[in-house]
Amino acid sequence: MAKKTTARSKDASLKEPLITLSAGPVAAYPRILQAMARPVQYDYDPWFQQFYEDLTKKAAKAMRTRAPALILQCEPAPAIEATAASLISPNDVVLNLASGVYGKGFGYWSARYHKEMVEIEVPFNESIDAAVVKAAFKKRPDIKVVSLVHHDTPSGTINPAREIGRIVRDHDALLIVDAVSSFGGMDIHPDDCFADVFITGPGKCLGGAPGVTFMAVSDRAWRHIKKNPKAPFASILSLSDWKDAWRKDKPFPFTPSVADINGLDAALDIYLEEGAENVWRRHALTAKATRAGIKAMGLALWAKTEAIASPTCTAVKVPDGIKDSDIIAAARAELGVVFSSGRDQTKGKLIRIGHMGPVAEPVYATVAVTAFGTALRKLGKKIDVGAGVEAALAVIAKG
Numbered sequence: 095m096a097k098k099t100t101a102r103s104k105d106a107s108l109k110e111p112l113i114t115l116s117a118g119p120v121a122a123y124p125r126i127l128q129a130m131a132r133p134v135q136y137d138y139d140p141w142f143q144q145f146y147e148d149l150t151k152k153a154a155k156a157m158r159t160r161a162p163a164l165i166l167q168c169e170p171a172p173a174i175e176a177t178a179a180s181l182i183s184p185n186d187v188v189l190n191l192a193s194g195v196y197g198k199g200f201g202y203w204s205a206r207y208h209k210e211m212v213e214i215e216v217p218f219n220e221s222i223d224a225a226v227v228k229a230a231f232k233k234r235p236d237i238k239v240v241s242l243v244h245h246d247t248p249s250g251t252i253n254p255a256r257e258i259g260r261i262v263r264d265h266d267a268l269l270i271v272d273a274v275s276s277f278g279g280m281d282i283h284p285d286d287c288f289a290d291v292f293i294t295g296p297g298k299c300l301g302g303a304p305g306v307t308f309m310a311v312s313d314r315a316w317r318h319i320k321k322n323p324k325a326p327f328a329s330i331l332s333l334s335d336w337k338d339a340w341r342k343d344k345p346f347p348f349t350p351s352v353a354d355i356n357g358l359d360a361a362l363d364i365y366l367e368e369g370a371e372n373v374w375r376r377h378a379l380t381a382k383a384t385r386a387g388i389k390a391m392g393l394a395l396w397a398k399t400e401a402i403a404s405p406t407c408t409a410v411k412v413p414d415g416i417k418d419s420d421i422i423a424a425a426r427a428e429l430g431v432v433f434s435s436g437r438d439q440t441k442g443k444l445i446r447i448g449h450m451g452p453v454a455e456p457v458y459a460t461v462a463v464t465a466f467g468t469a470l471r472k473l474g475k476k477i478d479v480g481a482g483v484e485a486a487l488a489v490i491a492k493g
Contacts, residue, residue: 112430115453115462117247117407117446118275122357123301129360130303134352142352143342149355150340152362153308156370157292158283162340164309164333165358167351170274170295172330173307175203177270177291178241180333181315182207183322186238189214189230189267191222193253194246195438196272204241207324212237218249218440221402224257231265239268244287245276248437250409250446251402252276259288268315274298278365279377279406279450284310291315299377299406301451302361305354311337377454378405383489384447387463390485391470391477396444406454408447409436410466416473418442424469431465456490 114121135142146165153163166173178200182188188208192198192215204211212234214226222242231237240262244255255271262269271289276282279299284292292310296302311333319325319334326332328347335347365373385395385403388410396409403409412418418435422445425431434446447462463486467479 109430111426111432113453113458113461114432115448115458115465116432117250117434117448118298118450119304120298120301120448120451120453122303123361123364123452125364126296126302126357126360130353130357132353132356137346137349137352140342145359146350146355147340147342149359149362150308152359152366154310156362156365157277157294157308157310159285159292159310161310164311164336164340165350165355166307166309166333166336167348167354168307168330169297169304170272170293170307173293173295173309174200174270174272174274176326176331176333177293177309178203178207179329179331180319180322180325181268181270181291182239183318184324185209187212187234187236189227189234189237189240191227191240191242191253191258192216193220193222193251194218194243194249195440196246196248197241197243198439200241200243200270200272208239217398218246219251219396219398221251222253222258224254224261227258228261231261231267235265237265237267239270241270241272243272244282245273245280245404245406247275247404247407247446248440249396250404250407250444251397252280252404253402255282255287255289259286263288268318275406275450276404278373279454280374280404281370284312296358296361299373299450299454300361300365302357303354305351306358308358309333373454374405376456377449379490379493380449380454380456380459381405381408383456383459383486384408384449384462386489387459387482387486388466391463391467391479391482393466396440406448406450408449408462409440409444410447411444412442413470413475416470416475418445420473421445421466421469424472425465428468428472429465431461433462433466459486459490
């Protein structure tokens with residue numbers, strides 16, 4: 095019998111990478127993968143129903159909020175779209191805060207549902223100024239819903255969620271916070287930033303797989319959803335369908351993704367056992383060391399100021415005369431390290447180095463700097479890789 099030839103065996107460049115330093119999905123913790131291999135239990139078995147209820151409370155504990163978490167059986171992008179569909183009514187004026195690709199993108203979903211949208215857009219290497227949000231409310235006191243991406247991953251920049259959230263609450267509007275790539279990697283929680291819908295998942299800083307979303311939804315948001323005549327039901331875009339699914343005596347709208355639920359359980363255990371502050375600290379140190387190494391090699395950060403550079407993702411400007419795709423390919427071919435390109439408006443302009451979950455460890459800062467510098471040297475650019483590694487190590491030594 096002839097030996098079967100696979101697509102992978104035809105192209106040696108398609109070998110699996112050794113180390114993934116992407117902006118997500120991330121290389122999941124082995125403990126999470128093991129949890130996902132647990133037996134798949136029947137969703138209406140009393141054991142699973144109790145397990146699911148306990149899990150929603152565990153997620154709420156991690157988010158430091160009171161009500162059990164809402165879990166949607168999809169990765170966060172559809173969950174953000176579902177939030178737009180459920181929360182935004184035909185009578186609502188929406189303020190969309192766009193400091194990056196994902197912030198801008200929410201406006202496209204909002205357009206399907208809102209009465210009108212006001213948008214504050216800044217260059218995608220900057221962040222939203224809370225004072226500008228306050229001025230927008232002064233000009234348009236009829237704003238009812240505000241959308242904010244805390245960490246706009248395609249830019250590697252963070253927005254002042256607490257300051258903006260306080261302004262939104264003072265004006266009795268509702269705040270949606272996309273914390274998909276920030277929660278678990280930095281100090282951000284629903285109640286702290288006055289979020290009415292706070293969206294995150296296990297596939298980024300918690301080091302899990304991107305199969306489900308967990309959310310905090312305020313009573314204020316539920317009341318608004320209930321009054322929304324266009325809020326979907328019996329739909330993948332419905333928040334209402336899952337509102338009471340956390341209770342062991344209530345049915346699921348459809349079969350939950352049991353394996354992903356098991357993985358989320360393990361991801362939350364890892365986070366809570368290590369301690370949130372310890373997790374944030376290693377994310378921040380890894381990012382700080384990486385930025386130091388990148389700058390020591392003569393490269394520039396994408397963020398306008400380092401103060402708004404995310405501790406979970408470092409965005410580096412692509413040097414003149416070199417293609418981002420060539421840098422990514424060279425790092426992969428030479429050292430087996432994977433980086434992320436930009437997205438949409440930032441594609442071709444920057445490369446992203448992820449510091450999330452298992453690779454949010456300071457040693458990976460030296461890996462990132464070495465791989466980035468080596469790739470550039472391979473492409474003919476004079477780079478002092480040693481200087482970059484030494485700079486990263488110096489930051490790590492200080493802790």
